[in-house]
Amino acid sequence: MKVIASIPRLCGLLLVLAALPGHAAIALHARALAAPGIEARDVRVVLAPETLRPGVFALRLSAVAVAVPALGWKQVGIEMDGTLQRQSDGRWHLQAPLQVRGAPGRALGDAQIEVTLDPRSDTAMIGISQGTARIDAALPMDTPLHVQLQLSALPLSWLGGALAAASPGGSIRNGSASGTIAMDADSGSLRVSGHVGVEGLAAFAQGGSVAAQGLGVRGDFNLQHDAQSTRLDFDGALRGGELLAGSFYTQLPARDAPLDVSLSRDAAGALRISRFDYQDGNAVALSASMALSAKGALESLLVRRADIDLARAIPRYASTWLQSHGVPGLQGMGQAQVTLDWQRGALNALHLQLQNVDMADSSGRFAIAGANGALAWRSGATLAPTTLGWRAASIYRVPLGAMQIRLRDDKGVLSLATPAQIPLLGGSLRVQHFDFAPPGTQPMRLSTGLAFTGVSLGELSGALGWPAFRGTLGGAIPDLRWQDGRAVLRGGLSMQVFGGYVDVTRMSLAHLFGVAPEMGADLSLRGIDLAPLTSVFDFGEITGKLDGSVHGLRLVSWRPVAFTAELHTAGGGRISQRAVKNLTSVGGGGGLAGGIQGAVLSLFSTFGYKHIGLSCTLANNVCIMGGIKPADGGGYSIVEGDGLPYIHIIGHQTRVDWSTLLSRLQAATTGQAPVIR
Numbered sequence: 001m002k003v004i005a006s007i008p009r010l011c012g013l014l015l016v017l018a019a020l021p022g023h024a025a026i027a028l029h030a031r032a033l034a035a036p037g038i039e040a041r042d043v044r045v046v047l048a049p050e051t052l053r054p055g056v057f058a059l060r061l062s063a064v065a066v067a068v069p070a071l072g073w074k075q076v077g078i079e080m081d082g083t084l085q086r087q088s089d090g091r092w093h094l095q096a097p098l099q100v101r102g103a104p105g106r107a108l109g110d111a112q113i114e115v116t117l118d119p120r121s122d123t124a125m126i127g128i129s130q131g132t133a134r135i136d137a138a139l140p141m142d143t144p145l146h147v148q149l150q151l152s153a154l155p156l157s158w159l160g161g162a163l164a165a166a167s168p169g170g171s172i173r174n175g176s177a178s179g180t181i182a183m184d185a186d187s188g189s190l191r192v193s194g195h196v197g198v199e200g201l202a203a204f205a206q207g208g209s210v211a212a213q214g215l216g217v218r219g220d221f222n223l224q225h226d227a228q229s230t231r232l233d234f235d236g237a238l239r240g241g242e243l244l245a246g247s248f249y250t251q252l253p254a255r256d257a258p259l260d261v262s263l264s265r266d267a268a269g270a271l272r273i274s275r276f277d278y279q280d281g282n283a284v285a286l287s288a289s290m291a292l293s294a295k296g297a298l299e300s301l302l303v304r305r306a307d308i309d310l311a312r313a314i315p316r317y318a319s320t321w322l323q324s325h326g327v328p329g330l331q332g333m334g335q336a337q338v339t340l341d342w343q344r345g346a347l348n349a350l351h352l353q354l355q356n357v358d359m360a361d362s363s364g365r366f367a368i369a370g371a372n373g374a375l376a377w378r379s380g381a382t383l384a385p386t387t388l389g390w391r392a393a394s395i396y397r398v399p400l401g402a403m404q405i406r407l408r409d410d411k412g413v414l415s416l417a418t419p420a421q422i423p424l425l426g427g428s429l430r431v432q433h434f435d436f437a438p439p440g441t442q443p444m445r446l447s448t449g450l451a452f453t454g455v456s457l458g459e460l461s462g463a464l465g466w467p468a469f470r471g472t473l474g475g476a477i478p479d480l481r482w483q484d485g486r487a488v489l490r491g492g493l494s495m496q497v498f499g500g501y502v503d504v505t506r507m508s509l510a511h512l513f514g515v516a517p518e519m520g521a522d523l524s525l526r527g528i529d530l531a532p533l534t535s536v537f538d539f540g541e542i543t544g545k546l547d548g549s550v551h552g553l554r555l556v557s558w559r560p561v562a563f564t565a566e567l568h569t570a571g572g573g574r575i576s577q578r579a580v581k582n583l584t585s586v587g588g589g590g591g592l593a594g595g596i597q598g599a600v601l602s603l604f605s606t607f608g609y610k611h612i613g614l615s616c617t618l619a620n621n622v623c624i625m626g627g628i629k630p631a632d633g634g635g636y637s638i639v640e641g642d643g644l645p646y647i648h649i650i651g652h653q654t655r656v657d658w659s660t661l662l663s664r665l666q667a668a669t670t671g672q673a674p675v676i677r
Helices: 007-019 156-166 310-324 457-464 530-537 577-586 658-669
Strands: 026-035 038-049 056-068 073-086 092-101 111-118 123-130 133-140 146-155 171-186 189-205 210-225 229-239 242-245 248-251 257-266 271-280 284-292 298-309 330-343 346-361 366-378 383-390 392-395 398-400 403-410 413-416 420-424 427-437 445-456 472-483 486-490 492-497 500-510 518-529 545-556 559-569 573-576 606-619 622-627 636-641 648-651 655-657
Touching (some): 146 156, 156 171, 156 189, 248 310, 298 310, 310 330, 398 457, 403 420, 427 472, 445 457, 518 530, 530 545, 573 577, 577 636, 577 658, 622 636, 622 648, 622 658, 655 658
Antiparallel strands (some): 026 038, 038 056, 056 073, 073 092, 092 111, 133 146, 171 189, 189 210, 210 229, 229 257, 242 248, 284 298, 298 330, 330 346, 346 366, 366 383, 392 398, 413 427, 472 486, 472 492, 486 500, 492 500, 500 518, 518 545, 573 606, 606 636, 622 655, 636 648
């Protein structure tokens, strides 16, 4: 038959039995004991008077399995063997070694316990020590799970079960706590409050995506946990250590950083932080609230105010997150103030204030210096215009001059109040229009129109590391839009270069400032003057006009991975002997038809030609090559001569490894003698 008794009644029963006259030992066995928040099975108590010491009793207590859900105790064994002695003032004192088996963190595996029971006040005072750790508790005997605790160097691993109960999958590996705590527990619920100081906390949750190492915490807290939710309020400070949450990582300062936070987690695991106020000296002052799903995805974020010193905040709080988003090594200086409201994938409001901001990507992809001004936007609202500008900037080391723009928010669409002019390499870049609607009920929309005039090709070539082109560049991008994560050119871009035109259509850009930028486009060439073009590349002189097209061009990290290109001359011209040899090399060897022998050929420096044509389709790192037309006897014609001496260059390799072709082109344009294979 199962026996159920309450633990307070058992304590009272022991006192009654000890007070009875006689010298016989008393043994109790309970198959089950229960009280709110705690259960014990197979409990045995033996109380025996010591004949030589009146009023002193030997007490042995054991329990095979103790369960305290709030502490994560499930099948914990307890053994205690000591003495119970009545004091002259009527109180009872117990002193004994305590051994607990199977508790999380090996809690109380080899401890000492002292208990003072006062029947008059119905109170128990308990002291437990193990090594340097000590717990002093005061509890009323009629409600033993209302406990006042004084902790000293308590190993936090002992509380690992409580963390696992409050946050499934959580674990505490290291650290210690000292402080004063009040705890109330009953069936399935736990309420803890007090003031604590934690040193060297090491813990993780959510499969390691949230973790702390060497963390110091001190302050006042209030924790409430039951089957439906867990709520924590904390007002104190962090000191030192490391924190990880997804792609966010920080190494905290070795001084107090005040923190005031209120959070709750529901039974499904969703987390809501209704208050998060944090101050890290001059680096960051943040007041925010947020909500995360059970899988850790951000569902809402309200930044009421963030004051940021970029020089201190970026390396401490943002470097790892930026690296995971393709912007490693970002450096910054100056001050920024931010407020924003982001809910369920939609930005509702944003206000940004910059003061003397300098930022630069260590890879040279972008930089900005002397940024000042403000940006204000709110969904569905019309706000007063703001001014934003910089002293200097660059994109992929192409320098941009000083700029200042006025931005207006008209019912949630941020646009230019007037066109903006930016100095660019001896010319100018004019931003004709700019319209931006952040993601909300509709997908994010961004469009702009650009025009550039008088841009020095020489300066542009130097900035990009190109050959030294000469002349100026002009053109226009009437409509560039951002959609589905890519910048897409609507309409076309027309540029004047080398006396002709290059038209770009179907252009798109993705991951522009990422580790592997991608670009796609179609190009059309019309009337390009070959003489200045070939002189720049040291290919050998060719005169005449060049037409052609490049369809399906795809660049990854600015290197071609796919295209279909066809280049041909419009009308005849002259070609130098060096250019003849280089075209022969590019075509994979070939011959000179028409009976002209090499010895005779060497007598002439240039030759007349009627047609030049070459094509390449790049796919899977192989170029399928062609020319003007198939040649008699096999191969393809690259150059057809005109007049005497007559030349005919034939390419024989139709499949060429792309890296091999690049090495041939490099040799042809750097003054090295071509190798004909």
